[in-house]
Structures are given as C-alpha cells and as structure tokens.
Amino acid sequence: MDFLQVIRKSLALFSLAVALPAVHAQSVYTASRRADLQVGGGYSIAKPDSTADKFKGFYLYFDLDLKHHLGIEGEFHKVNQDDPGKEYEKTYEIGPRYSRSFKDGLFRPYIKGMYGRGVYNFQLPGTSTAYANLAYNIWAAGGGLDVRANRRINIRVFDYEYQDWPGYQPHGIAPQVMSFGVAYHFGSDSRYPTKR
Numbered sequence: 448m449d450f451l452q453v454i455r456k457s458l459a460l461f462s463l464a465v466a467l468p469a470v471h472a473q474s475v476y477t478a479s480r481r482a483d484l485q486v487g488g489g490y491s492i493a494k495p496d497s498t499a500d501k502f503k504g505f506y507l508y509f510d511l512d513l514k515h516h517l518g519i520e521g522e523f524h525k526v527n528q529d530d531p532g533k534e535y536e537k538t539y540e541i542g543p544r545y546s547r548s549f550k551d552g553l554f555r556p557y558i559k560g561m562y563g564r565g566v567y568n569f570q571l572p573g574t575s576t577a578y579a580n581l582a583y584n585i586w587a588a589g590g591g592l593d594v595r596a597n598r599r600i601n602i603r604v605f606d607y608e609y610q611d612w613p614g615y616q617p618h619g620i621a622p623q624v625m626s627f628g629v630a631y632h633f634g635s636d637s638r639y640p641t642k643r
Contacts, residue, residue, distance in 0.1 A: 489628020
C-alpha cells in the first residue's frame with residue numbers, strides 16, 4: 448500500500464469519525480464508546496540527527512479511538528533550523544495507538560507506532576539557497592500523556608517520538624521529536640467520564 452492510499456483511507460476514516468456525533472441511531476454514550484475523536488496542534492522541538500542544531504516548529508494531530516484502548520493517530524510535523532538556516536524536516540505519519548485512562552479519565556498515557564513519509568530540505572553551505580528537497584519512508588515509535596482540561600479540551604503534556612529514516616544516505620538518520628499541544632474532543636465526554 449503506497450503512502451497516498453494510506454492518506455486517503457485515513458481521511459475517509461477521519462470524515463466518518465467527524466460524522467459520528469450526528470448519527471442518533473443509538474445513544475450518544477454508546478456511539479461515542481465505539482469511536483472517539485480529538486484533533487489538535489502544538490509546538491515541536493526536534494533533534495534532527497543530521498546536524499547538531501535543534502529544529503523548532505509546529506505539529507498537528509488527530510486521535511481516533513476505535514475501542515476503549517485501541518485507536519489510530521495521525522500526525523504532521525514541520526520543524527525548521529533557526530535563523531539564518533533554511534533546513535527543515537516535514538513528516539506525515541499514521542499508525543496504531545494504545546492508551547489507558549486513570550483518575551476517572553483525567554490522565555491518559557499512550558504509546559504509538561507510526562509509518563509515513565519524511566521530507567528533508569537542505570541548503571548550500573554558507574548560502575540561503577535550497578540545495579535539495581528529498582523524501583523518505585520513515586518509521587517511528589513513541590508515547591505521551593494527555594490530561595483532560597474540561598469536557599472538550601485535552602492538553603497534550605508531552606509527546607515523544609523516535610523516528611527512523613532508513614533511506615537517508617549514507618546510513619539513515621534517527622531524529623527525535625518532543626511535542627506539546629492542545630486538542631478539541633468531539634462527541635460526548637464519555638471518553639473522559641466525570642464523577643456524578
């Protein structure tokens with residue numbers, strides 16, 4: 448399955464999940480237990496492994512939990528070299544996610560495995576001219592912690608990701624990315640129940 452097929456299927460799944468709250472064939476609580484969606488964004492810091500510089504940028508993500516503990520996560524990172532550099536990394540990833548809920552849903556730690564595509568933009572040394580914009584298949588593993596702020600807002604306290612870019616010449620690279628963010632949770636709040 449190529450990368451475009453993965454993106455198309457995940458977008459179709461995402462569209463279906465967004466439509467779930469409008470379906471009232473069963474109670475909202477039961478329907479939302481079958482699939483819960485949160486969409487968010489935040490700030491990322493990366494150690495690119497191709498240079499000693501740290502890259503900084505933004506990150507967008509969605510989590511679609513299909514069962515109580517199992518789901519899918521999709522992410523986009525774009526991190527840049529600080530001024531005056533023009534080097535950057537962009538990654539598009541999707542994969543399975545396993546999460547648990549503690550303290551009546553207040554804390555939700557998770558682990559994930561991701562597959563996707565990474566783009567690295569180089570520049571000519573001593574100039575601001577782009578040299579190459581190369582794309583690679585990538586694998587990643589990581590985890591993090593979400594904390595419920597209220598029924599609709601979840602804070603991503605941290606998200607750590609170890610990436611493997613095996614096609615990057617000559618030996619591949621292994622960037623590490625740390626991200627922080629906030630997400631909006633769609634549907635009922637049954638994913639993060641509160642005590643009554």
